[in-house]
Amino acid sequence: MAFRFAQTTDEKGVLGDKGLILGVWNPASFVTITDIPKDSANPFRNVSLEINPSSSQITSLTADTKKAVVFAAIGETIYIYHNFSIWQNVSAKFSVQFRGKSAAIGQIAFDFVSNNLYWCDSLLNWIAMKPAYNYNNTFYKVIVQQDLNQPEGLALDPVDRFMFFSDNDPNSRIEKASLDGRDRVVIIHKGLSRVLTLTVDLDNKKLYWADHGRHTLEGCDYDGANRRVIRRMNSVSITGLTYFQVCIIGVFIV
Template sequence: MEVMTCGGLIFNKCSKYKVFVKNTSSSSLSHPYSMESRLAAELVHFLVTVIEELITCGLSHSYTNGGSQNDKGLVIGLWNPAKFFTYTHVPEDSTSSFQYRTHLFQSSSAEIKSLASDPKNAVIFAYIGDSIYMYKNFSIWQNKSSSISLLYKGISSSFGKIAFDYVSNNIYWCDPLLQWIAMKPAYNLNHTIYKVILQKDLNYPEGLALDPVNRFMFFSDNGPNPRIERVSLDGQDRETIVFVGLIKVIALSVDISNKKLYWTDYGKHTMEVSNYDGSSRRVIKLINFGFMADLVYYQGILHLVSSRQKGVYGFNVISGLQLYGRTLNFGQPYAIAVYDAETVRTYKDPCNTMACGQLCINAKSGPRCLCAEGFKLASDGRNCAGYNDCQNVYLSTIHDK
């Protein structure tokens, strides 16, 4: 059980505002009133203290070392001006609460192209411009971050998506113009530690979705022969699963429990679904929202954003019925992510047993150590060695034991 403290109060992070104990001095018990009066007085004093501490410490919806099981919502990336827009609950239909918060960027011209979330660590990952950033200590309710870190810089000018492996804590991205898919440890701020895991026979990779539990990656290649492919998280075991009747698939999402793959085809104006192997494919709905920039699956609903219509919409994945639609008058939405700590807290990372020097991927065959670009795996299968042309010497990285 995870707890957090503030001013002597101890809170259960898995239960909203639940207080377990308050340290009180022995002198507070030596009160001249009756037992009942003393207890009542202590209770009132205690509740007042709780409220004061909550206000002072900002614990109502802000967390210092991870998300809350009760912190759920949608995070949307807007352009013109650039901002994070969050719904403080995940909408289910038109009667849902659409309370929201906004957080303006310092640069109003920033282009938020893709989002991914790690609520268990209170983090939002954002692909902005040519870089991937990590927003730490993020809160759906306050919609702000106490610090921002640059993870990677140098993505070509395009609309490739990012995705987060919440089991092994790796971030993946598509680079359509460089024609590759790459990854890096999400919490390693060394920009040079990244790995291109897929490049052969790629034309224009854009859409990206991960199933870290079943160890699959899905991506769309919008080249001359558009297709959707499935590979293991290390880029191996590659298989084309959909290759007929596609024009331009920009966004993908997965239902891990039922092993379903969802996508929007911008060229056909369709929202579609298939099994993980491409079978049982069907059109969920024909939609005409212009540029369908992004979508995300969550508990039987597909949430979609349209930059042209400046809207966010929810659709039932079985019937295609539109459950809600909201116009966003604050900017153009290009990215959307679900923020729900409850769905990612129960998985153990197999890479914790590997002690890899640079990178670890939970591949189909199990956890596997890899090395960043410019390095090769050493003979021990864990550490990495590279060649420095400037100094004409070999370099190595050794994992600290």
């Protein structure tokens, strides 16, 4: 399961479309939660859009909200869905954005300043990027590879030009680097098990992550300072995380 918060802002989508987009397995579908509940007692309002084949496994989502575009990592391919609308989608017709990644779990992320798409490949052991709207399958660049064994979590700050990523083998750690992969710094290296998903609060310069092995939701400053456990969730594994306005939104498997 993967997810992304999206809100369309121009004529390419439906103005005001807003919701939490989840990539769901069995059957494969986009499920858009149109009103995020204020607490766990309130029900979800959602719209579902099934994807063919139904056996597809969506491992990560990201979005270009200005163009109403959703990117989805499914197996060895990153797909692009144009003109996404919560209410007016009839069928999920994807175009191939990139084919050639491994089918292993790894986050994808969109840089809304430079319109580049980034992804982690935890089997090929690298982080790569390419122009999000260039469909040449050979036109991409590996930007981080040295000393990577299992990169899985990825988050971008396109404004300050930072990326954050997790490497989960042999000992899990979180690094910060520039968006070109340079100036790498380890900011967290103790007390981690397997960090699958990262997100950032751009306004307050905070990094948040979900530790799949420790069942924790944690956060820190961009330099790793002021680390704290926000929530312990026994027997719950968080598989997706995003920060929106003043809320941290998570998707989990019990």
